[in-house]
Amino acid sequence: MPFFFMGIKIFSAESGSKMQRVPKALALLSGGLDSLLAARVVRDLGVDVTGVTFDSGFFHLGAPGTRTDAAGSVHPWVARAENVAAQAGVPLEIIDVSRDYLSMLLHPPHGYGAHVNPCIDCKILFLRRARQRLLELGGDFIITGEVAGQRPMSQNRSALDVIERFSGCQDILLRPLSALCLAPIRAEREGLIARERLLGFSGRTRKPQMALAEKLGIVEYAQPAGGCVLAEAHFAGRFADFRKHWEADKKIGHEDITRLRLGRHFRLASGAKVIVGRSESENDWLEQARGEWGMAFPQTCKGPVGLLSHPEDAAGREFLWRAVARYSDAPRGEVVALEWHTTDGLQIVSASALSEETLLAVRI
């Protein structure tokens, strides 16, 4: 006769059946409490759980798929995921999905949330990649920390169904925190995991999660929201402008996103865009993400890096140079000498500061 050990069905040798293998699962770790609890609950039932976190390209600046920045510091979102994995007692893998993410972001089939956060398609994409990884590992199911009815867009009941269907994860997606409110998945039906040891949380209250965390001795965890620039209002405005001027046949790249995240942005009548850095670190990033844009910065005083996109014309160049002069340390009214870099080479030019009204009139 089979018996349960820590929630897993074991067939004893005496019964004539083979000892059942330990089930394997992948847990999506977002860095928040819910995914931590979900991974921990299933791991504590004796399942061999591996944590995965996805690099969408929107959680940090710099090259996607990296654990640290150029100075060797661990990206905060990676540190959060590592902390969650450690508390859940599981190893962690980081999977770079930034290339597919960028193509999805311009036209997400299920639309955007409050800003430009394509939460449903984001989760679908993450789950598709998780499913692929699960197959490679020969695993049995995928774990997420979703709670039915908790979030307005991505975690209501119909959204959970859509995410499951479009990711191809029907019957292999276990939401341990809400499992008792949802139909059992194959691993539960086959007795690989004891359904009665899973939970039935639903709705917006977070009290059950807090109580469970306390019971498991989990004291350090991130607050549920935050971290994704796509869910921020100021980024949404810039992204809407970017989409409006985007050439349909052009591919969106990581440099485009880096530029969108940094500096002061201005859209000129020609359709060209000007970006002016606000700090030394932004100046460094803008220089790295310059691509084929023209670049100007002061030659003899401190000041920002400014970039000018195509179509580049005389009015655009003048605006950029004068905007850089405005935000430089040069005394007001003084003519500033600037380096002007293009794909054709370097020129020294000079410009006086633009007025605040002129800048504000085209600021995005």
Ligand code: SF4
């Ligand atoms: S907030 Fe950002 S990372 Fe989270 S599901 Fe939405 S789009 Fe994806």
